Amino acid sequence: MRIGARELKIEKRPSxxxxxxxxxxxxxxxxxxxLFSVLFVLAGVDPLEAYRGIISYAFLNPFGLPLTLNRFIFxxxxxxAFIIPYRAGLWNIGMTGQLYMGALAVFGVLALLGARRNGSVAVSPAILIPILLVVAAAGGAIYAAIAGALKGKYNINEIVVTMIMNFIAFWLVSFMIKEGGPFMGRGGEGESFQLPEALNAPLIAGVPFTLLLALGLALLLNFMFARTTLGFQIKAYGKSPAAARYAGINPVRLPILVFAMGGIMAGLAGYHYFAAVPGVYKITxxxxxxxxxxxxxxxxxxxxMGNPIASIPVALLFGGLSIGGRYIQGKLHMSFGVDYALLGxxxxTLVGFQYFYNNQIVLKTNRESLNKESLDVGVHSPES
Amino acid sequence: MWEFIARSLEASTIFTLAALGELLGQRSGILNVGIEGIMLFGATFGFIAAQNSDSYAVGFLVAIAIGALLGSLHGFFSITLGVDQVVSGMGIWILGFGLTTFIGNPYTGPLGMDRIPTVFGVSPFFILSVILVAVMWFVLSKTSLGLRIRSVGENPSVAEVSGINVARTRYMCVVVGGMLMGFAGAVYSLDYNPVWNYNFLMGWGFIALALVFFSLWNPWILLGGSLLFGFLWQLSLNPQLFLPGVFSRYIWRTVPFVITLLVLMVMSTKWFRAKWGSAKPEALGEPYVKG
Structure with a gap:
């Protein structure tokens, strides 16, 4: 696009x-x-009012803010869980299944200790809560590692595998908590049994301790990517699995490792939502x-962009948007699923903007073409 | 029993149509992991259009049109803009999942129209899907158009040099592919199970995606795989017909997914590859930049 002597151009981005x-x-x-404002307008809602409602409920309201923080942790x-494999060029879209497995592992240990029968356990919470965290992480990690192994060993598309494993885990949870399943609560309403009260996750100023855990893990991951050999290996594999092989990186072990690490995160997310969020404390x-x-x-x-530190503000914003979206949906009498539509x-939009990762728009004062024009005037080409 | 078989064939029709659309795109080198999203769009908009117009024809046409639109969106992202095809496909899936939940919610419930008549107890779409498989096979392996499609999927730069417009061929394939996926969604929501509910597909699109890998990119093998999975899906819904009392019904629901994983594993072993070779289009998933 030309504007006088200047030109708006799309160029390949060097870095x-x-x-x-x-x-x-x-x-x-x-x-x-x-773009989303269009949906608000179509639903007969003033977009500005809607966004103001979302933000003020999510971040300023005494009822909304704790919900936002809990969702932020999750x-x-x-x-x-997505970022770790993503840095290695692999797609983990199986967080869903992995977090179910984390939750099932937690309630499995509790059921073994008799929590379902007695409503309490004989083990001290100071010992048991860390154990629950470990089993949640292990549940997610083992489940995710299967996808990593299938990718590393057989080169099976990890998107298909993780998604299919989500559905398997979804039905397994139904099996465990519904229709007489081993974790079914006493009421039989299709929920799991209640977490014993002593094991409700400790709160810090009303927020579960998992907040510190999630933030600490993000910092740790950032350190891993920036400073450690493993972080370097993951990035190298992400750039080119073939080249990474020459650098001595095991092409079977690495996918298993990144998926297992991602699964740890997702498993902890399962622990957080079903065993640490105040008022839930069961698989609903x-x-x-x-x-x-x-x-x-x-x-x-x-x-x-795969940066664990950048993911902190982004997750906070999206936690707020999804909580606020749910709230105004009720307040403004909109159809169910505002938060889902926002997700979509x-x-x-993000996909479209991927284009700008490789290309940039530049405004150029096009001296070259100016000079060329003046030259063209002076020199007669052979045709004329 | 006959009813069970008829339902299985109907289920397999949906797998066949959606997977056939994916197969066409992949043969031209474009991977679309957003099948489930396009199916959800086709199913939801087809459902709404049919209910409002009281006409099945309108419903199916709207579903096919929305499928074409999403196919061209995927084409725009992955062919014109050169965005990673996986990212674009994921985007379409999540868009479909999110937006149809919101848009379709007021329509939750049964369609409330007379059922589409069957032909000797079998859904007419099953017959149509078999015809489409034959057409796809013929076009891909017996016509010059098919040769063009396959060559842009195998080696786009060579195809370009020999005078084939790579971008246009690929666009055509993803758009027609999208139409088939949208149509498959509408067959689900207008014929197979005419009730709208949020995120009702629960994995049909992803199984269809896996079916394309199973098929070694051959429409006839694809049809065989779809028949098998249509049967498995129906079995997982009605296990009491064959094995009453074995396992909870929830465990049965995992069966089609577990078998999908097992088949993927067997197919990826060295033994299988040595025996059958790999028919995967060489340039699948690679963005092509005209040089």
Missing amino acids: LSGWHAALISIGALLVALL LLLCTN SNYGYYGDLAFYGIICGLIA VLMI
Whole structure:
């Protein structure tokens, strides 16, 4: 596009700085929110009022803020569950199944200790809560490692595998908590038995301790990618699995490892939602909703461009958007699923903006063409 | 028993149509992991259109049109903009999953129209799907158009040099592929199970995606795989017909997915590859930049 002597041009981007990446992500977010306004208008709602409602409920309201923080913890863990394999060039969209497995592992240990029968356990919470964290992480890790092994050993598409494993885990949870399943609660309402009260996760200023855990893990991951050999190996494999092989990286072990690490994060997210969020403390009958929420982790991970530190503000924002979206849906009498629709619009906008990771728009004062024109005037070409 | 077989064939029709659309795109080198999203869109918009117009024809046409639109969106991202095909497909899936939940919610419930008549107890779409498999096989392996499609999927730069417009061929394949996926979604929501509920597909699209890998990119093997999975899906819904009392019904629901994983594993072993070779289009998933 030409504007006088200047020209608006799209060029290949030689490299992408952190600042540019952040600008692209913010641009994508703004465009997505603008596009989403269309849905508000179609539903007869003033978009500005809607966004004001979302933000003020999610971040300023004494009832909304704790919900946002709990969702933030969950999303941050899911985001990092996506990011670790993503840095190795692999797609983990199985956070859903992995977090179910984490939750099943927690309630499995409790059932073994008699929590379902007695409503309490004989083990001290100071010992048992750390054990529950470990089994949740292990549940997620083992389940995810299967996908990593199938990728590493047989080169089976990890997207298909993780997604299919989500469905397997979904039905397994139903089996465990419904219709006389081993974890069914006493009421038989299709929920699991209640977590014994002594084991409710300790709160710090009303927020579960998992907040510190999630933040600490994000920092740890950042350190791993920036400073350790393993982090370097993961990035090298992500750039080129074939080249990584020459650098002595085991092409079977690495996918297993990154998926297992991702699974740890997702398993902890399962612990968080079903054993640490105040007022829940069981596998609820609508557990599928929390599983669906895990897909926000993909979007957060892509917007954060695989950076665990950047994923902190992104997950906080999206936690707030999804909580606030749910709230205004009720307040403004909108159809169910505002938060789902937002998820979809954000994702597709982000895909479009991927283009700018490799290309940039530049405004050029085109001296070259100016000079050329003046030359053309002076020199007669052979045809004339 | 006959009813069970008829239902299985109907289920397999949905797998066949969706997977056939994916197969066409993949043969031209474009991977679309967003099948389930396009199916959800086709199913939801087809359902709404049919209910409002009281006409099945309108419902199916809308579903096919929305499928074409999403196919071209995937084409725009992955062919024109050169975005990673997996990212684009994931985007379409999540868009479908998110937006149809919101848009379709007021329509939750049964369609409330007379059922589509069957032909000797079998859904007419099953017959149509078999015809489409034959057409796809013929076009891909016996016509010059098919040769063009396969060559842009195998080696786009060579195809370009020999005078084939790679971008246009690929666009055509993803758009027609999208139409088939949208149609498959509408067969689900208008014929197979005419009740709208949020995220009702629960994995049909992903099994269809796996079926394309199983098929070694051959439409006839694809049909065989779809028949098998249509039967498995129906069995997982009605296990009491064959094995009453064995396992909980929830465990049965995992069976099609577990078998999908097992087949993927067997197919990826060295033994299988040595025996059958790999028919995977060489340039699948690679963005092509005209040089």
